[in-house]
Amino acid sequence: MKGRSVVGGLVLGSAALAGAILFVRTKSAAEGEHVDVYFGDGSMVSLQPGSAAGDRLLPLARRVLAAARG
Amino acid sequence: MVACPRMDAGQALADLTEISAQIETAVLAAHDGSVVASTVADDGKAKAMAEGAVELLSAAGDVRGEGGSEPLVQVEAATRDGSVFVVKDERHLVAAVTKSRPTVGLVFYDLKTCLRILEREEEAKASKATKTATRRRTTKKKETEAAGEGA
Numbered sequence A: 001m002k003g004r005s006v007v008g009g010l011v012l013g014s015a016a017l018a019g020a021i022l023f024v025r026t027k028s029a030a031e032g033e034h035v036d037v038y039f040g041d042g043s044m045v046s047l048q049p050g051s052a053a054g055d056r057l058l059p060l061a062r063r064v065l066a067a068a069r070g
Numbered sequence B: 001m002v003a004c005p006r007m008d009a010g011q012a013l014a015d016l017t018e019i020s021a022q023i024e025t026a027v028l029a030a031h032d033g034s035v036v037a038s039t040v041a042d043d044g045k046a047k048a049m050a051e052g053a054v055e056l057l058s059a060a061g062d063v064r065g066e067g068g069s070e071p072l073v074q075v076e077a078a079t080r081d082g083s084v085f086v087v088k089d090e091r092h093l094v095a096a097v098t099k100s101r102p103t104v105g106l107v108f109y110d111l112k113t114c115l116r117i118l119e120r121e122e123e124a125k126a127s128k129a130t131k132t133a134t135r136r137r138t139t140k141k142k143e144t145e146a147a148g149e150g151a
Helices: A002-031 A052-069 B007-019 B043-061 B104-150
Strands: A034-039 A044-047 B023-030 B035-038 B072-078 B083-088 B092-098
Touching (some): A034 A052, A044 A052, A052 B043, A052 B072, B007 B035, B007 B092, B023 B043, B023 B104, B035 B043, B043 B092, B092 B104
Antiparallel strands (some): A034 B072, B023 B035
């Protein structure tokens, strides 16, 4: 009985850990989304999702990715 | 696989994908989106990729700050599924797709090198064509002069 609960606890703990890792990885990947625009004088503008320009450019980038990967 | 309507451009792209392991696919196009060469086997996909890159560049050009007159030279768009890079020079643009989290500086360097190689080759070709045309004109002039003296 005690052995069963230990195994159950381990399975539950592993599942929770895996879920946490997946959550953090997905979140950090989503947070990494951006568009960096570079100009001739060396200046750069970084656009994040949520900004008007970022939300306009990211779907275009996704379309290029989709076209490339088919 | 490199589909290349023009050998120089195809070679430049082949060199690019050979030196840069991070680049999955790349397309070289004119500023209007017409494909010059690509590593995508399907012409339709290459065209869609080139047109998408032109659209991305055009939209990115609109974000230039107030009073900014500097031209846009390159764009990196990072998404969850991968990154898109577009670099342009006076005549062409090269767009590439990579997996997530690439080494941005390296990819930009490789794309610029590709455009530089292409530009150098086109200049060499143009210079050779000019020399050949001059030589032809000189030969023709000599022939005309010789014919005139003979008559």
